[in-house]
Amino acid sequence: MNGSAPRPDAVGDWEDLVTTALLGTDRRPPARLAPGRPAPAALLDAAAEATVRRRAGLRPAPAGRRPERAPEDPRPALPTAAAGRLAALLADRSGGTGGGRRGSSPDLMELLPQWLAAANGHGYAAPAQALPALLDAARGRTDLRPAALAFAGPRALWLARFNPDWRFALRSAPGGGATLPDPGDAEAIRRLWEEGLFAERVALLGALRARTPDLARELLAGTWPTERAEDRLMFLDSLRSGLSGADEPFLEKALGDRSRNVRATAAELLSALPGSALAARMAVRATACVALDRSGDGPVIVVEAPHECDSGMERDGVVATPPAGRGERSWWLGQLVEAAPLGTWPDRLGGRDPREIVALPVTDGWQGELHAAWCRAAVRQRDARWSRALLGAPSAPEAGGPGAVSLAERAKLLATLDPAERAEWVAGFIATHGLSEAFQLLGVCAVPWSAPLGRAVVDALNIARDAGSYPWSFSGVMGLAERCLDPAEVARLQSLLAIPDEHEDAAPGAGGYWAEAFQRLVTTLRLRAAMAEELSPAGAAGVG
Known part of the structure; x- marks a missing residue:
């Protein structure tokens, strides 16, 4: 050798x-x-x-290109105490115990999303030494990725290029981590749109949509005929942000697209514009099916569902073939009513407001179908007045309102209301009906929960405990409370830490579980208060 x-x-x-x-x-x-x-x-x-022999016999090769330096992160450094807290949260990546009783210790991994949101709200930069653990955490939990990558910043994208396990960060970042052209550089914008990778083009379209929507639409229209169907669908979806009447001509052309999914998305977007020509066409069709009958003892709504789905309806987004178990006519009716502007109905139904319309009886068993379509229309058109009418009073005996047909429907309707009104409605629901159906509704409420909502949840948990209810059935709500209850509620929870006397018919060991669960809740709320203090500018100054 x-x-x-x-x-x-x-x-x-x-x-x-x-x-x-x-x-x-x-x-x-x-x-x-x-x-x-x-x-x-x-x-x-x-x-x-x-x-x-193999190693010694290798001839020297040219040295590889030295990687570029990691970009600077101009954001202020994370306070020392908050950096230590982040390390502790990332170290608990197991997310608590795998099953059974969780004990009284907080689930640190479940607090990480809230910590990241607060850190991003303050505009802090991630410590360099935390980037690998942040990327590993985001790799394991897709729900963490947007907040984790926003906090990790440009240096994490630089680092991700050296580890295949972290390539998801490049895919998740706008443009795959690429720098977008300056808004004033028209030539660079057009070149990136025509020559860039798909992720870069999606990021460019989204950025332009926020700043110069006309230019974004012009770029999209220029290459629209040559784009693949799946890409056209993704590009079209970007128009949801800042949707306006100026988008109507482009969307009308998309109604003739060769892809059914593209046509359906274009029709959905147009129906969300109450002043669009498609919305007017749908209003004509829907009002031909729904009318007010005053001939009896009192006014009632009568429904005559469509007898066919013609080519015009299909072009405007009506899907002709119903899913299994649905009748054709009711399927077509629901789509017409869903796409018609809600402002159509007061004039059509005797000048009544939404609450009065929803309270009218509907003949021949059409009420469920009609109200469900109005629910979808209220969500699509973000109409709070109709959402309130369809939700009804939270204390209604059936708790479903006159139109909401499921918890999922109610949650969507609640999302159209402002956060304070949403929390008030859910608090009233819990006060009347308890927590058995509240989990999905609580999920749409702003964090931290308002004081009335937090009190309603704590009171309902206390009632369930005193009744000897099976404790594990409330673990989901208890987990939500740990993440969403205002830490200021700790004082009200002190009386719930003792093990209560168990009823003869109570679940075995329920008292101990409840005490343990409330202890964990109190500990978690105190920890969240400490986290917030560590991240606040005042707290950072005090630590320093």
Whole structure:
């Protein structure tokens, strides 16, 4: 071995050794046995010699290109105490125990999303030493990715290029981590739109949509006929942000697209514009099916569902074939009413407001279908007045309102209300009906919960505890309370930390579980208060 290339038979020798190792020396003895050595030992000797020969015989290669320096992060540094807290949260990546009773210790991993949101709200930069753990956490939990990558900043994208396990960060970042052109550089914008990768083009379209929507629409229209169907759908979806009447001509053309999904999305966007021509066409069709009958003892709504789905309806987004178990006529009716402007109905139904309209009886069993379509229209058009009418009073006996047909529907309607009104409605619901159906509704409430909502949840948990209810059925709500209850509520929880007397019919061990769960809730709320203090500018100054 004199620094030259390996012997011509070196590669063949190595392959023979590998084959012998796989088959076993009993079935295939090594080709050249050292005298006096057992076959397995001789094989290892030969492998060691071949390895040294292969390494020593390699010729030097040109050095690889030195990576560019990581970009600077101009944001202020994270306070020392908050950095220590972040390290503790990231170290608890197991997310608590795998099952059974969780004990009284907080679930730190479940607090990480809230910590990241607060840190991003203050505009802090992530410590460099925390970036690998942040990327690992975001890799394991997709729900963490937007907040984790926003906090990790540009240095995390730089780091992700060196580890295949972190490539998701490049895919998740707008433009794959690429820098978008300056808004005033029209030539660079057009070049990126025409030549960029798909992720870069989506990011560019989204950025332009926020700043110069007309230019974004012009770029999209210029290449629209040549785009793939799946790409057209993604690009079209970007128009949801800042949707306005100026988008109508482009969306009307998209109604004739060769892709059914693109046509359906274009129709949905147009129906969200109450002044669009499509909305007017849908209003004509829907009002032909729904009318007010005053001939009886009192006014009632009568429904005559469509008898066919013509080509015009299909072009405007009506899907002709219903899903399994749905009748054609009710399927078509629901789509027409859903897409018609809600402002159509007061004039059509005797000048009544939404509450009065929803309270009217509907003949021939059409009420459920009609109200469900109005629910979808209220969500699509973000109409709070109709949402209130369809939700009804939270204390209604059925708790479903006159139009909401499911918890999911109610949650969507609640999302159209402002946060304070939303919390007030859910608090009233819990006060009347308890927590058995409240989990999904609580999920749409702003965090931290308002004082009335927090009190309603705590009171309902206390009632369930005193009633000897099976405690584990409330674990989901208790977990939400740990993340969403205002830490100021700690004082009201002190009386719930003792183990209560158990009723004869109570679940075995329920009292201990409730005390443990409330202790964990109190500990978690105190921890959240400390986290907020560490991240606040005043708290950071005090620590420093």
